[in-house]
Amino acid sequence: MSNFRKLLIWQKAMNLVTTTYQHTKQFPKEEIFGLTSQIRRSAISVPSNIAEGSGRDSNKEYLRFLNVSISSLFEFQTQLEIAKNIDYLKEVEFINLYEDSRELERMLVSFIYKIKERN
Numbered sequence: 001m002s003n004f005r006k007l008l009i010w011q012k013a014m015n016l017v018t019t020t021y022q023h024t025k026q027f028p029k030e031e032i033f034g035l036t037s038q039i040r041r042s043a044i045s046v047p048s049n050i051a052e053g054s055g056r057d058s059n060k061e062y063l064r065f066l067n068v069s070i071s072s073l074f075e076f077q078t079q080l081e082i083a084k085n086i087d088y089l090k091e092v093e094f095i096n097l098y099e100d101s102r103e104l105e106r107m108l109v110s111f112i113y114k115i116k117e118r119n
Contacts (some may be wrong), residue, residue: 009107013047013069014098020076021096027088035088039079039103045072046104059115066115070108077101 004010010107020043046069053065084094084113 004051005049007054007111009104010047010050012107013103014103016045016076016097017047018063019097019100022119023089024083027083030087035083037081039076042072042076042079042092045069046076059118063112063115066108066112069113070105073101073105075109077105082101099103 017040020040022037024039031037049065049069049072051067053062055060056065080089080094080098080101083089084091089097
């Protein structure tokens, strides 16, 4: 699969990155190299690994990158919880980001399953 931009999971992951950047702008400046950076990097990793894996030669390699992507998504969800717990995110912001990430998680799991079926 070479045209990752057509994948709905990639598009949704890109939207999650954009939304994450919008919400983390409000984090304290002292967190720029801490939680702000971590949460942004984990969000960025999701669509990046989907894209990188799509350019690989085999489904086995593609699956490896998709699994990295879903692992980054779990990291992202954990960091959202931390941000909420220390009052960097309002409850409604947390819920919206978390629900978006859960939807993407379900889609990724389904996509991984479909690729495994091809083998």
